[in-house]
Amino acid sequence: MDGSNLPEVRSTCAYCGVGCGVLLRPDRAGGLTVRGDPDHPANFGRLCSKGTALGETVGLEHRLLTPRAFARDVGWDEALQLVADRFRETIAAHGPDSVAFYVSGQLLTEDYYVANKLMKGFIGSANIDTNSRLCMASTVAGHKRAFGTDTVPGTYEDLDQADLVVLVGSNLAWCHPVLYQRVLAARQARGTRIVVIDPRRTASCDQADLHLALNPGSDVALFNRLLARIHQGGHVQPDFLTRTEGFSDALHAARRDDPIPTGLTEAEIDAFCDLWIKTRRVVTVFSQGVNQSSCGTDKVNAILNCHLATGRIGHPGMGPFSVTGQPNAMGGREVGGLANALACHLDIEDPDHRTAVQQFWQAPKMPERAGLKAVDMFRAVETGRIKALWIIHTNPAATMPDADRVRRAIARCPFVVVSDITRQTDTARLAHVLLPATGWAEKDGIVTNSDRTISRQRAVLPPPGQARPDWQILSEVGRRMGFGPAFRYRSEAQIFREHARLSALAAALGKDFDISGLSNLSDDDYASLTPTRWPVNGPGADGRLFGDGRFFHADGKARFVPVTHRGPAARPTRDYPFVLNTGRIRDQWHTMTRSGLSPRLSGHLAEPFLDLHPDDALRLGVQVADLAQVTSPVGRGLFRVRITDTVRPGQVFAPMHWTAETAPASRVDALVPGPTDPVSGQPESKAAPVAVRRMQAAWYGFAVSGTAIAPDVEYWARARTTGGYRTELAGCNPILDWEATARTWFDLPEAPVVTVSDAARGAHRLVFTEGARLSAVLFVAKSPVALMRDHVASLLGGEAGAVLSGRAAHGLADAGPVVCACFGVGRKTVAQAIRSGAARTLDELGAAVQAGTNCGSCRPELAELLRLHAPNGTRAQNAPA
The missing domain is CATH 1.10.10.1100 (BFD-like [2Fe-2S]-binding domain)
Known part of the structure; x- marks a missing residue:
């Protein structure tokens, strides 16, 4: 019996910070149908390619289903007692700052709240940080400097009502497609113009009126010129300026700054400034190209300065707008998931705030200073200061800068716990204890999207195996550590009510985050909660903040911040002459733990790549489809070359998604060095100095197989297909017996094989069958293998006869990539x-x-x-x- 007669359940997408509503229906076989929720205010029924494919990612093939301790399956009682004992013993011997939590924007708000409460309120350390440190910490710091607290002023409706949308370091078309469609709809309805500020020509430039391909890291110089032009032309709003402090200092810094580092022409800069200044309804959207920088906080404040000077904030169709990258990055900010924050946007170093939270939690002790931010946390793991580490739903061995160094540090840590849905990540393979957690569609809770809208995620599938919600795991460890009364939670609703009550204290202390209007929700009300934008009480009746000129510094005024162009921390040198930019691709997500399970999503860009300008390719002797070796001062990687003028000479781009599980030689963050923003602690992931040269491969290969292969060769990259896998291969050492090698790779020692070889040309084609059905195929050549990859992959499990040509027979359709x-x-x-x-x-x-x-x-x-x-x-x- 299928699930077509089951009711649809309203939930929220598992991916980015847009927070799209989804309607889910289980199919009674462990799967789901997924469609956009037409009533959700974030997306009104639209979904991107990743959201559309969510139903393909809920299988149990790679799931962690039972707790494991020191490489053996154990029961929950043994695993939880072991975690509690080892953390308690470590604290007793070395103090509370000898332990740390590294958590994730994949957590729901209730999970996040319990983790933060356990570490800061009861362990007594602030050593809890989140992978959101890698994507939006500079925005948090910039907001706090300007507004007095971490507030996103506007709403998604502003994108509908703007006359100009400026995308700064944001490839909205690929990273937040549903928002990009709202911008295009506004363009069609009201003629909204679009400016893209990005070193690369991205998909977002397709509809842009102006693309400013500025040099990496030079955003401050550009927006300082804009601020100077705003004042020069008499466009400052004097009434609004009375609600601010520091304008003259910011203007002085802006006037002294030189726009030359941008690499833009005066005509380009003037065109941008004229368009921005003459358009009242302007929204400046910014994302990782701003944040992931050693001067990211200054970039944020350079943007905010321009909006404050003109009063273009808190009104329909105007304002600065940070778009987040994870489904609950905002929720993590709200509960104090960052090492330098307390719950509800309170400040850890403010004694009144600490006292209020400590008394509310009835906590025995509270840290008096900020904890270790992500990069510093793993440096402390490396030096032995951190001796017990709990990593929850994130993969720092792959995603932290200087990733090989981080991996080595985790491997040397005396005690590592990983809570996740899979044991097959770079980080999980280093854990002493693995705890199986419930995943999206199996757990209940709250997420907050980029415009402060609180939405429910709802469970529609049963927890697989012994998996448990994260809040339950954390609470049980808290109880076993001796903190029982504070962690006797029975439900997500109970945790959320406590969080909402605490927000009333924050509001009384002058902070923005206030959801106290939800503190008395019954369990039934919580279960049926509809999307709600905070604050729920207080200012912001139309969802916007600051239009009335009231801010959250002690005097109620905003602050201009004087900033000056600094540029990236590491610059190109003779040995490392290129600048490496990193980022996302359209159809994949983070390290592909979820999205990589969908054959459809893997079909667009199935292999890690390096975008290289034609002039650089000619000079280096690199051709399309060659493999390039990329080296930096901290690591190296191999990537398939794409020759394109979307990058400028001297700049290269590579995506971030591949790990040791899918392409071990192509881990981008192994190339990224460790400099961070001195204010936010956010790493610089957009401007690594690198060298590029052609890989001298002895052979190239392409394989399709029913099972995953991980051959011991210099390069391989694997992607899902319908019914199996496709793998790109290359090696530097000749292989003499291809049949024996292929049998080992495919684990097919006895299968019939048809081999066609041309030894003189180094060409080999091997087809393995089971009966008349294709079970695996390998193509080898001295140069990159040329064939119809998608067609060959589609033949797996079917008739084997036509596969040797590598091309579709005449009259048969080949859809292509x-x-x-x-x-x-x-x-x-x-x-x-x-x-x-x-x-x-x-x-x-x-x-x-x-x-x-x-x-x-x-x-x-x-x-x-x-x-x-x-x-x-x-x-x-x-x-x-």
């Missing part, structure tokens, strides 16, 4: 629709093949295909087939 992941539409399907004359515009293309009609994040790529394949059009060099 996926362009539209929402509907699984391939590049060749799109090209054929265009060449046939059936589609001359994006709308006609959508009508013909559905591509681009859901989240729209593929539309820039579709537009390029229209240009390339339109009848009588000119095909670009190296254009993909």
Whole structure:
């Protein structure tokens, strides 16, 4: 019996900070159908490709289903007592600062709250930090300097009502596609103009009126010029300025700053300044290109200074807008998940705030100073100051800067606990204790999105195996450590009510975060809670803050912050002449623990790559599809080369998603050094100095198999396909017996094999069968293997006869690599629709093949295909087939 007669359950997407509502229906077989919730104010039914594919990611193939301690399965009682004992013993011997928690924006607010309460209120240390430190800590610091507290002033509705949207260090089209579609809808409805400020030409530039390809790290110089021009042209709002302090100092710093470091022409800078100044309703959206910098906090304040000077804040269609990267990064900020914060946006170093929280929690002791931020935390693990470490739903051995150093530090830590949904991560493999946690669609709780909207995540699937919610795991450890009364929680609703009551104290102490209006929710009210934007009580009746000129510094005024261009901490040198930029791709998420399970999502960009400018490629002797070796002062990696003018000469780009589980030679954060912003502690992930050269491979390979392979060669990168895996390979050492090698890789010692070899050309094709069915195939060549990869992958488990050619037989359709992941539409399907004359515009293309009609994040790529394949059009060099 299927689940078609079951009611849909309202929940929230598992991915980015947009916080899209989803409607979930279990299929009674462990799977889900997923569609966008038309009533949720974040997305009104829209979903991106990742959200659309959520139902493909809930299988149990890779799940951690039972607690493990020192490489053996154990019961919960033994595992929890071991964790409690080892933490208690470590604290007794070395003090509370000898232990640490490293947590995640994947946690729900209730999980986060309990973790923060346990560490700061009862262990008595502030050594709890979150992977959100890597993505939005500079925004938090900038908000606090300017506003007195960490407040996002605006709402998503401002994107609908703006006349100008400026995207600064934000590839909104790929990283927050649903918001980008709102911007495009505003463009169509009201003529909203778009400016993109980014060193790369990204998909967000497709509809932009202006793209400013500034040099990495030079945002402060650009916005300082804007501030100077605002004053010079008489566009300062004097009435609003009376609600601020420090304007003259900020203006003086701005006037002294030189825009030359931006690399932009005066004409480009003037065009931007004129457009910004002359457009009253302007929203400046910023994300990781601003935050992930050694001067990220200054970048944030340079943007905020311009909005404060013009009073363009807290009113419809205007304001600075930070968009977050994780589903509950905002919730982590609200409960004090950062090492330098207390719950409800209170300040850890303020004695009145500490006393209020300590008394509310009835806590025995509270830390008086900030704890170790992420980079410093793992340095303390390395030096032995941290002797017991609990990592929850994150993968620092892959995602921290200088990742190899972090991995070594974790491996040497005397006691490491990892709570996660899988044991197959770089970090989980280093743990002494593994605790199976419930995942998305299995747990209940609250998340807060980028515009302060609180939404419910709801469980629709049963917890698999022995998995438990994180708040239960943390609470039980707290009780076993001797803190019983404070951690006797029975439900998520009880925890949320406590959090809401604490927010009333924060509001009384002059802070912004106030959800006290929800503190008396019954369990039934909590279960049925609809999306609600905070504050719930107090100012912000229309959801916006600061339009009335009231801020959260002690005097009620905002602060201008004088800032000056500093540039990246590490600069290119003769040995490392390139600047490496890192970031996300359209259809994958973080380290692919979830999104990598979907064959559809893996079909767009199935392999780690390096974008290299044509001039640099020519100079280096690198061609399309070669492998490039990239080295930095701290590490090295191998990446497939894409030659493109979307990056400028001297700059390269590589995505962040691959780990030792999927491409061990292509871990980007092994290349990123450790400098951080001195205010926020956020690492600089956008400007690593690197060297690039062609890998001298003896052979290249492409394999398709029913099981995952991890061969001992210099390079491999694996991706899911329907029914199996596809793997790219390359090695520096010749292999003499390809059949024996392939049998070992595929674990097929007795399977029948058909081999076609041309030893002189170094070409080999091996097809393994079970009966007449294809079970594995390997193609080898001296140069990058040329074949129809998606077609070959589709043959797995089917008739083996046609696979040797590596191409579709005449008359058989080959859709080509996926362009539209929402509907699984391939590049060749799109090209054929265009060449046939059936589609001359994006709308006609959508009508013909559905591509681009859901989240729209593929539309820039579709537009390029229209240009390339339109009848009588000119095909670009190296254009993909």
